[in-house]
Each structure stands twice: as structure tokens, then as C-alpha cells.
Amino acid sequence: MNAWVSYGAASSEFSVKRKFPSFLRSVHSNKNIIDVIVNIVQHFNWQWVAFLNSDNDFGIDGLELFRKRIKNTNICLAYTKGLNEKANYSQMFKQMEALKINVIVVFSTNMDGEALVKSAIQLNIRNKVWLTGDTWSLNIKLLKMKGIKNIGTVLGVSQPVVSIPGLDYFIYTAKSQAPFENAEQNLFCNQDCNCSSLIPEDLINMDPSFSFPIYSAVYAIAHALHKVLQCGPMKCSGDIKVYPYMVLKELKKSNFALLNISVQFNENGDPKFGYFSIIYWNKSDNAQEIGFYKFYPSVSFFINSSEIQWYTNEEVS
DSSP states (O other), X not given: OOOXXXXXXXXXXXXXXXXXXXXXXXXXXXXXXXXXXXXXXXXXXXXXXXXXXXXXXXHHHXXXXXXXXXXXXXXXXXXXXXXXXXXOHHHXXXXXXXXXXXEEEEEOOHHHHHXXXXXXXXXXXXXXXXXXXXXXXXXXXXXXXXXXXXXXXXXEEEOOOOOOTTHHHHHHHHHHSOOOSSHHHHTTOSOXXXXXXXXXXXXXXXXXXXXXXXXXXXXXXXXXXXXHTTOOSSOOOSSOOOOHHHHHHHHHTOOXXXXXXXXXXXXXXXXXXXXXXXXXXXXXXXXXXXXXXXXXXXXXXXEOGGGOOOTTSSOOO
């Protein structure tokens, strides 16, 4: 049985251990993200909403979780639509306008999110509230796009940005090195990539919330290997043959501090560490943190509504 630690897979299916017994992850499940989104909708007492999702496993999982989560609430799911490369955005917005929907929840990939927002700008869609998950709430390109302020008010849910010491230096150093000249050189280094078209700024300006999940996933495996190999400060035991099930056992017991964050996994292989930031795209073209949702060891939810400048100059009903 192999051991996996994903830094990107968010589908709620991966929490089902009878299906995925050896799968752990350093990002939170879609279920957690939907919980935050529903809490935001309830906080502002929005009752008539649309839900647009990528037409794939990720997006459909989000839609199903949203439907389950709003049962026995005052939230009415007035409109749903799957997003893909064939989406008819003009028709979609006309349908929502006919239903008088002002609040649009978007649970999509970064690519589908970009296509949706660009279409909204081109079609002169105005005065909506957009509530997005963590896939593009910190998308700098969209945040600074011409015409973005016209579409209304954008709120988002994001994994917190954790600064990784030395990461920028590593990226600049790695990009300045000459590529390997032959396969023999490449054999001993797994840090090389075919990314010659990217400049360091392209990598540094990508969504910064993704860094810590990757960082913690790598460290979790490293810690597990150190335990299995009975490593001390200077060396490891050379007499131990490592099997995946041994690493998996230690991964499940992970409990270490990384950048002052305690890294642990629950019984479903989901992270106990971390929280969500609640983001507002402000008038200065910045993604401003206006609240948070912490769920371990207990749920704590806060939004500073006074920081939001609504497109109506007052709260949206």
C-alpha cells in the first residue's frame, strides 16, 4: 500500500478512508470550503443565490456539498450552471438577470473563474456580489484587470498566506542556473523543470496560498521517513528496509511544528492545521483579509463587515 500526501486535491471523496485508505493531504476538503461559504452567505442573510461550478469532479463535488449544507436553512439555490469551454455566458447572465439574482457563488478552477469574470466584464455585468472559493480568490491578474470594479463586489475564501523563508531566493537561484546538458546530469537532480518560458516573477506572483500546503506535504513525508529510518541528529540506521506501509503509519501520526504551525492529520487524512482567510477585493486593487474561519480545535468565525465598500454603498440584501 503506497502512501500519498496531496497538496492540491480537495474533493470530499478523498476523506472516505474505505476508498482511499492511504491518502492524506495538506489542503482542506471542499467540505470545509463550502462550510465557510455558507457561513458567509448566512452572515449577510443572503437568501436568493446562484451557484456556478466547474463542470468536472471538483466543481460537481462542491455543488453537491452546497446543496446538502443549505438544507434546513433560509438559503434558496435559485440557479445553477456548470462552467466549461462551451459555456454560453451571455445566456447564463440573462437567465440570472431574469431571476433577479444578485449573489453569485463561484466554485470553479482558476481557468474557469478567469473565463467567467472576463465574460462578465465584456458583457457589462454590473452590481453583483461574487463569492469565490480558494482556487482564484487571490488571482492577481483578475484582481487588477481593467473593468473588474464594475462587476460588483468580490469576496473570497482563501487558505492563509504563509511566508516561506528563502523561497524567493531559491526561485531566483534556480532560474539563473543553466539547464542540464545531458540526461546523466539530470539523473541526480529532481529540481530541474522545463519552464524556460517563465521568469522568476511569474512564479513568485502565483497564488501565494499554495506554498505552505506544498511545504508541509514535503516535510510530513521527510519526518515520516526519519522516524522509519530511526534517524538521529547526524545519521540514520542503515539496516532498515523501508516499505510504503511503514511510511504511511508514521504519516498518520505526524505531529511537528513548521513555521510555528503544528502539522497533524485527522482520522480521515485531512489536515488539522490551518484556517481560511476571508478576502475582499478592495478599491485599491488589493486582496484584503477582512475575516477568518478557524475550525480546529473549535470553530471560530469572524467578518469585519465595516471594511467592505459595497457597490450599492450599503449592504446587499
